[in-house]
Amino acid sequence: MKKMQKMSLMLLIMMFIISACGNSGDNKKAEGEVTKKDDKVKLTVWHNFAGDDLRAKAVRSLIEKFQQDNPNIELDAQAIPPDGYRQRLSTVAAGNELPDLFFVYAGSHSAELYKAGLLQPITELADQNPDWKAKFLPGAFDPYQFEEGQIYTAPMGMSATSFLYYNTAIFEQYKVKVPTTWDELMTAIKVFNDNKMTPIALGNKAPWVAQSTIIGAIGERVTGTEWFKNASAQKGAKFTDPEFIDTLGYFKQLVDNNAFQEGANSIDNTQAEQYFIQGKAAMMISGAWSLTNLAASASEEQMKDIDVTVLPSIPGGKGDANSITGGAGAGLALSKRTEGATKEAALKLIYAVSGPDAQKAIAESNSMVMYDTDIDQSKVSSLYYKAFNLVKKTNITPVYDAYLSAESGEVINNGLQEIMTGGTLESVAQKLQDAQARAVTP
């Protein structure tokens, strides 16, 4: 009898638990019905403009303005800090609970979501506003055209990852010419090292830095874009080809000639920026994000010596030396499940944060855009204005990790650290080749 009692007690508790779970599901459904009757369109959006930087503030104010202009839309906008953003998005994607609109990165991130059948195109928005679409810079939609003639998002920015920042005062002090060729760069490195000045500041603790800012730009100069795209697709080119070994070889030359400060692998990107702006290093190879960071943290006095250009050319290279690695930035993507009035509202919001006015506002928050717009020089920092105009004159070539699979991206990131700690070029190239081959063949 005692056993029976216990058993029935257990059953009772189990039933409570099960019914508790059931209830919550019902509630959700009920809520959905209410909103439909209410005429208010409910729209959920996840983005990562959570920070205090100018760009995040600019985008947040665009979203707030959208909310004020559309009182019939009940907007639930969640700002999630960038560090955990991708993890959280994949978690809700796994649980099939994606918001209506969400921020996606160009490259493997959005491609994976597309392959999993979670996105729908926003082509109709572009068709309604042909002028708007036409003013995007060439290549802006490349990473988001998963099908012929369909676009899946409109980029809200541009990533430009390989500027050569330099300190004019230090170059003048040691009478060094700002390098335009590889040999001049090597000479500059030697002179600075002889004078106990760090030639190039690098903070590669998070190992994407050297890959994103340096190896793509060297690669473009040595191999050209064509070869890289073929190697990424594993069609007629491999990462074990001599071109790529050469690319890695140029990076190793920098390492062997002590171009970077000691312990570059143990400090992060922001610390390297500080090191550079304090005049302890003559150069820094970094992306457009440094424009924003430096503008926010450095003094007027420090900023006036800083100038920006492209990396030097490499003799005998097949690629374009007047180029910067980069590409379309992230944008808002539309969940496959969003329909009807919610979808209309979602498209409206996409236009509100990436339309012509929005692009101008983002560009004037010291942040690059992939859109042909004129900015007010008085509203931006002088360094950013220089970089903005530099980008207009140069070509944009691929950043490696935007084209490689996520795994290959990790392999080349770690591989560059390996080269910095004494690994051989061939073994790194081989590992990258293996990883990319595995990713391409299903």
Added chain:
Amino acid sequence: MPTAVRSKGFIALALLPALILFVVFVIVPIIWSAYYGFFEWKGIGATKFIGLDNYREILQDHIFWRALKNNMILIVSAIVGQVPIALILAIVLLKNSFFSRFVRSAVFMPMVLSTVVVGLIWGYIYNPQFGLVNTILEAVGLESWSRAWLSDVKVNMFAITIPINWSNIGPYMIIFIAALQNISPEIDDAANIDGAQKGKKLFYVTLPMIWSTVVVTLVLCISGSLKAFDHVMVMTHGGPAQSTELLATYMYNNTFRVYRYGYGSAVSTIIMIISALLIGINYILTRKKAD
């Protein structure tokens, strides 16, 4: 007897909520993750059953073995570092004077700090350009010893053990102090009358009296070192070139950076098996001593 039976029933009933929570949030996920380990899964999209392939690949990946080796370094450093130092501090600081209370708080302090803060502080201490360690070495004329502590692959794993030990000694010391206070003063007096001097008293009286506590701290050391993640994530990200990769960071990177959820789940299952094995070995070894 009836009261005993009834109280047994009551105990079971009272334990039930905790037991259910434990099963739902600990046991079930462990089984779940072992199950995911049999699949190729990117976290989103279709899953593909691949049997033991993930497990096989893990055992063949030399990064996994390096991570395991690094975890072993942490375990050894915890056992030879944290436990004895905590024990010595506990014995020295047992008295309730102002000085020992002050030192006790100071030793316990890092435990209260978030591990991110600990990681950042030690990141600065080890900084190759302006870090405290290199500055001191240069000041005393040992410039040749100064190096980039966290990026030099020969030393960085050992450099990492120091902050981890530093921040973990506090709680062990508190545990030991509690155990020492439980030894009744009569035994202490009896030992003194029998002429047991300091060292002898420690090894023949005190240690056997608190042996069960020592065993517990050893288990905590082992499981804590196998779970170690946050300090390394903050200080080195497991790098450079995966030289400070731990099992947990290896799992994290494979799951959340490379998007191989199936593989990551398999790694976490293996971590659990290794944990269970080591704790079992520890149990057998320490039980023999207790006999």
